[in-house]
Amino acid sequence: MFEKFRCTQLLEFDACTRCNECLEWCPVYQEIKEERFVxxxxxxxxxxxxxxxxxxxxxxREMLNKKYGLRALIFGPREITKEELERYRDQTYMCTTCGxxxxxxxxxxxxxxxxxxxxxxxxxxxxxxxxxxxxxxxxLKSGNMYExxxxxxxxxxxxxxxxxKEAEVAYFVGCTAAFRAQxxxxxxxxxxxxxxxxxxxxxxxxxxxxSVLMRSGQPSPLxxxxxxxNIENLRKRGVKKVVFSCAGCMKxxxxxxxxxxxxxxxxxxxxxxxxxxxxxDEGYELDLKPVRKKVTYHDPCHTGRHLGIYEPPRxxxxxxxxxxxxxxxxxxxxxRCCGAxxxxxxxxxxxxLAISKRRVKDAIEVDAExxxxxxxxxxxxxxxxxxxxxxxxxxxxxxxILAEAMGLDTEVPExxxxxxx
Amino acid sequence: xxxxxxxxxxxxxxxxxxxxxxxxxxYIQFRKYGVGKADGTSKVGAIGxxxxxxxxxxxxxxxxxxxxxxxxxxGILFQRMIFRRSKFxxxxxxxxxxxxxxxxxxxxxxxxxxxxxxxxxxMYGVEPPIYLTPNFWMEELETPTNIAEYMLxxxxxxxxxxxxxxxxxxxxxxxxxxxLTFSLFFVVIMGLIAExxxxxxxxxxxxxxxxxxxxxxxxxxxxxxxxxxxxxxxHMIAVPLVILALGDDRDV
Ligand code: HEM
Ligand code: SF4
Ligand code: SF4
Numbered sequence: 003m004f005e006k007f008r009c010t011q012l013l014e015f016d017a018c019t020r021c022n023e024c025l026e027w028c029p030v031y032q033e034i035k036e037e038r039f040v041x042x043x044x045x046x047x048x049x050x051x052x053x054x055x056x057x058x059x060x061x062x063r064e065m066l067n068k069k070y071g072l073r074a075l076i077f078g079p080r081e082i083t084k085e086e087l088e089r090y091r092d093q094t095y096m097c098t099t100c101g102x103x104x105x106x107x108x109x110x111x112x113x114x115x116x117x118x119x120x121x122x123x124x125x126x127x128x129x130x131x132x133x134x135x136x137x138x139x140x141x142l143k144s145g146n147m148y149e150x151x152x153x154x155x156x157x158x159x160x161x162x163x164x165x166x167k168e169a170e171v172a173y174f175v176g177c178t179a180a181f182r183a184q185x186x187x188x189x190x191x192x193x194x195x196x197x198x199x200x201x202x203x204x205x206x207x208x209x210x211x212x213s214v215l216m217r218s219g220q221p222s223p224l225x226x227x228x229x230x231x232n233i234e235n236l237r238k239r240g241v242k243k244v245v246f247s248c249a250g251c252m253k254x255x256x257x258x259x260x261x262x263x264x265x266x267x268x269x270x271x272x273x274x275x276x277x278x279x280x281x282x283d284e285g286y287e288l289d290l291k292p293v294r295k296k297v298t299y300h301d302p303c304h305t306g307r308h309l310g311i312y313e314p315p316r317x318x319x320x321x322x323x324x325x326x327x328x329x330x331x332x333x334x335x336x337x338r339c340c341g342a343x344x345x346x347x348x349x350x351x352x353x354x355l356a357i358s359k360r361r362v363k364d365a366i367e368v369d370a371e372x373x374x375x376x377x378x379x380x381x382x383x384x385x386x387x388x389x390x391x392x393x394x395x396x397x398x399x400x401x402x403i404l405a406e407a408m409g410l411d412t413e414v415p416e417x418x419x420x421x422x423x
Numbered sequence: 424x425x426x427x428x429x430x431x432x433x434x435x436x437x438x439x440x441x442x443x444x445x446x447x448x449x450y451i452q453f454r455k456y457g458v459g460k461a462d463g464t465s466k467v468g469a470i471g472x473x474x475x476x477x478x479x480x481x482x483x484x485x486x487x488x489x490x491x492x493x494x495x496x497x498g499i500l501f502q503r504m505i506f507r508r509s510k511f512x513x514x515x516x517x518x519x520x521x522x523x524x525x526x527x528x529x530x531x532x533x534x535x536x537x538x539x540x541x542x543x544x545x546m547y548g549v550e551p552p553i554y555l556t557p558n559f560w561m562e563e564l565e566t567p568t569n570i571a572e573y574m575l576x577x578x579x580x581x582x583x584x585x586x587x588x589x590x591x592x593x594x595x596x597x598x599x600x601x602x603l604t605f606s607l608f609f610v611v612i613m614g615l616i617a618e619x620x621x622x623x624x625x626x627x628x629x630x631x632x633x634x635x636x637x638x639x640x641x642x643x644x645x646x647x648x649x650x651x652x653x654x655x656x657x658h659m660i661a662v663p664l665v666i667l668a669l670g671d672d673r674d675v
Contacts (some may be wrong), residue, residue, distance in 0.1 A: 004458050004463035009472045010668050012456040022595045023508050070455040072448075105673070106550065108504045109662050112669055129592035147505065310672070 003082075004066060006123040011116055015063040017109040024055040024103035024177075029339045029357045030096055031055075039356040041092055052094050061090060066373055067404035074359045087129045095132035096353060098346045099217055100339035114308070117344070118312050121219025131218045135349040138214050142224060145209050147177035150419065152206045157417035158184035159203075160256035163191050169202040171277075172241040172269075174232075174255065176248035176378070177210050183378035184414045184423055189405035190247045190274055197281055201245075205359030207235045213254040218345040229262045244269050246275045247401055249302035249377035250343070250359040253309060273305055273376060273402055275314040282321075290407040292324030295396075296419055297403075298370035299327070300384065301337040302359065302377035313324065315376050315400055322407045330364040338364060339373075365395065372396040374403060430637050437641045441648040459591045474520050476668050483670035492669070497675040498666040504675065505559025523577025529564045529571075576615065579608045581610075603655035606646050613639040641653070 004012065025031060031054045033039040043048060051057050067073070068080040098115055104113040124130030131138070138147075145152040158180065159165075165173075173194060179187040194201050209228040215221060236244060246252035257269045272280070282288060299319060305311045312334045319327050332338045341347070341357025362384060365373045373384055377398060384397045405412050414420055430547035453469035461475040484491045497503045502520065506513040521572050536557040553559050556616035568599045582604045617639045619625065651657055666675075 005460065007458045007459040009459040009461050009467065009475050012459045013472075013476075014665055015663060017663060017665040018596075019658045020563060020600055020655070021505070021512075022592075023507070059548060066455060070451075070458060072451055075451060106508060108502075109658065110498065110666050110669065110671075110673065112671060153638070209536065230541075248464075343671070421481055 003123055003252075005129055007116075007119050007125060010343050011112075011119055012066065014018075014109075014111045014116060015059055015066060017060045018063070019109045020051075020055060020060075021107045021108040022056060023075075023108055025051075027103065027106050027336070028053075028055055028355065028389050029103045029341065029360065030098065030101060033307060033353065033356040033360070037351045038360075039354075041096055042299050048117060052089070052097055055097075055107075057089075058093050058097075058120075059111065059113075061093070061115070062116075065090075084129070087124065087127055091124050091129045091132065094124060095130065095135070095218075095348070096324050096350060097344055098149075098303070098341060098357070099344035101307040102336065102339065105307055105335045117133075118217065118219060121217075122221065123219075123221045131220060131345070132349045135214075135218045135345050137346070138218060138288065138348070139220055139222060139224065142210055142228075143230075145206075145216055146181065146208055148181045148419075150177075150181045151270055151310075152209075153205075154418060155208055156205050158187050158414050159191065159420065160188060160413075160415055163195050164276050164329065165191070166200050167201045167202065168239045169200045170240065170242045171199055171201040172236055172239060172244045173203055173274075174211070174236075174248075174251055175203065176246065176251040177325075177380040178250075178382070179247055180208075180302050181419045183381055184417070184419065185400070185402055185412055186247050186378045186399045188414050189399065189401040189410070189412045192405045192410040193274070193278065193401060193408065194245075196405075196410055197278070197286060199281070202239045202241065204229045204232070204239075206237055208232065209252040210256060211254045212258065214248045214345055214348070216254065216258055217343070218349070226262050229259050232313060233259060233263055233267065241269050243271050243272055243277065245274050245397070247274050247376070247378065249304035249306075253304035256309060265399075273311055273314065275318045275376060276311060278313050278404075279317060279360050288321060290322050290406065291409055293322055293403060293407050294324045295371050296299070296328060296369060297372045298325040298368055299333070300330070300340060300375040300380060300398075301334060302364075302371055302375055303337070303339050303343055304381050305376060306337055307335055318400060318404065321376060323402065325347060325403075328368045328370055329369055330370075333362060340383045341378040342379045347379065347383055349356050354383055355386055355390060357389055358383045360393065362387045362391060362393070365391070370395070372398060375400060376400050385406070433637060434640055434644075438648075441644045445651055448649075451566050452652050459658050476664060479668040480672070483667065486670070491667070494666055494670060495660065499663045514583070515578050518574045518578025519582065520578075522571045522573075523607075524576055525571035526568050526575075527561075529568050532564065534559050542591040568630070572611070572614065575607075576611050579604065579611055583608045599655045604651075604670050606654075610639070610643050610646055613642060 034041060034050050036052050041053065041099050045207070049214055052061070060196065065082050068082055072215065074080065094117060094203060099114050101114045104111070107113060121130055140149065146149065155175070173190060176186050189355050209232055212225040212229055212230070215225045244255065246255065252271060252273055260267055298313060299314060338361050339357060340361050341354040347354040362373070375381055375384065378399065381397055381399050388397055403410050450469055453472045457468040457472040458466055461471050467475065487591055502513065502516060505516055532571055536555060539555050540551055543555060550556070551614065586596055586601065587603055617636040620629045623629045651660070
């Protein structure tokens with residue numbers, strides 16, 4: 003059961019210095035501690051602590067020692083019960099893999115990677131994943147996260163936008179922008195088109211990046227197959243740069259794809275703000291009209307803490323005239339997660355909602371009229387939080403704001419998924 | 424036998440036992456980590472784990488030597504990850520760390536010169552120059568050792584008081600935390616008493632200074648050596664190994 007971990011990961015379980023720092027920062031624990039989200043029917047304070055990164059590490063250490071510690075060596079290994087594993091499953095899956103614990107960890111544990119391997123272990127033991135997440139594998143057989151028709155991947159594409167069969171730049175749309183947050187996809191191609199960048203789209207050949215399965219501990223031959231096909235299709239089109247509007251796809255392509263590909267990817271991966279700023283730095287002048295709003299920026303965990311991309315979106319926001327930009331208290335590496343990641347939105351939507359409301363409150367605290375982010379998944383979850391709170395705040399993707407500042411039409415053409423957007 | 428005093432013999436025996444327990448404990452830990460994967464193969468065993476750690480460290484050195492030095496200095500020697508979270512805890516831990524590690528290094532220096540002295544004597548049949556003798560270094564290092572020990576006393580006293588007076592810290596502590604902090608405090612206080620006894624500060628009781636010193640040294644060996652792999656003391660091995668082996672992109 004522990005064979006899933008790398009040796010160094012097993013060492014990490016013993017390197018927790020019990021400094022308690024992660025307890026202060028974990029967005030999930032905060033909701034559980036303050037009982038805005040209650041995972042089990044009866045919850046003692048000790049049960050609540052079981053959901054913290056520290057106690058999850060210590061519990062794994064305990065289980066490992068049950069099998070391989072000093073006592074196990076002398077008196078024989080002790081059993082790890084199914085009930086124990088099921089409780090641990092709940093604690094492990096109620097985690098957005100946001101990585102705040104990784105940032106603050108004084109023992110410098112690579113927690114996110116520990117959580118993902120733990121999930122793989124639980125799946126192998128037959129107790130994971132959690133709730134609806136167990137349908138992911140079945141759903142993904144459709145090629146995408148929403149069981150939509152692959153041939154409709156470009157159903158959102160405005161008819162006046164032309165893309166090339168082959169080009170140096172590819173826009174990887176991702177399942178969420180293609181079938182749900184379609185405005186983000188429309189805005190992204192409009193901006194690329196306006197910048198005069200010849201770009202390609204994979205269309206129905208674009209397969210899910212694999213993020214949801216990996217985050218929920220279910221990397222499978224299907225994921226591997228999709229990743230390899232995506233890379234090969236991009237390579238076939240002569241792509242040198244792949245640009246992303248989805249933070250989840252960006253992280254997965256940058257950090258996980260090379261592991262499956264076995265070597266460096268044959269192209270560079272960039273978020274759209276990074277790519278646009280490359281063009282600006284090469285001399286392209288953006289013609290931007292004023293947008294009069296007080297805005298704040300939410301760093302998606304996947305491009306922020308996991309990839310360290312903090313400045314490009316801020317630079318771009320500050321280039322738009324009229325926008326008054328304010329930072330929330332928790333930003334950059336200490337940003338508060340929106341609550342959607344780590345397959346939580348699909349598996350434990352009430353938890354995702356509770357965390358998103360907390361993040362919206364951060365924006366209210368600085369009197370922002372609009373929350374901006376660079377991830378369709380954050381966009382969706384923060385919008386759900388705003389709706390639930392019944393407040394007057396907007397949430398939009400930076401690409402949509404930029405397109406509008408450039409005077410571009412971001413209207414999504416009629417398509418079968420429009421009502422879901 | 425006749426060459427050694429009873430005290431020296433006891434220390435030698437307890438040292439050997441402590442080191443044996445330490446090595447055994449380390450083996451159990453490494454064997455446990457060896458259950459995991461290294462280069463795609465599972466269950467590589469204790470040796471496989473050691474091999475993996477060494478190869479990762481070497482890889483990180485080769486990949487970016489500057490970054491490696493930075494990780495070593497800021498991560499291990501100055502623990503900037505604690506500094507980032509709490510200046511107060513950082514000062515406390517740094518005092519404990521350097522207060523513990525310096526006398527340890529000095530001890531190694533003295534053992535080294537003791538060996539030089541012995542080998543020199545065998546090779547040339549005469550006493551080595553004074554600066555190559557252990558006595559010279561013992562005297563030279565006495566003041567720095569004292570400073571380090573007071574630093575350790577200061578740091579660990581703060582840790583003890585913090586655990587006693589702060590409800591928040593107490594609530595989050597269990598046996599492992601108390602054992603580390605209080606055992607360290609206990610040993611340091613014993614050391615202080617032994618030193619003061621040696622100086623005759625405790626009147627009549629000072630007659631027992633040699634016995635007390637022996638008791639202190641044995642306790643220190645058992646706690647600081649034998650129990651390391653089995654207690655929270657182990658973090659002084661595990662954390663540096665994690666820092667150097669992962670060598671990741673986070674700021675140090
Ligand atoms: C080798 C590198 C070391 C690293 C990276 C390290 C790291 C840490 C960290 C991150 C903590 C948690 C901080 C906290 O609870 O406030 C801690 C606690 C502690 N460390 Fe270390 N440590 C190291 C070596 C040592 C050594 C050599 C000692 C001396 C025996 C030591 C003694 C302690 C003690 C007593 C505590 C608990 C403090 C308390 O009671 O609050 N550490 N260490
Ligand atoms: S990754 Fe985020 S949600 Fe998960 S334990 Fe760490 S801080 Fe909590
Ligand atoms: S921050 Fe890291 S070292 Fe501190 S308690 Fe949490 S997991 Fe352990």
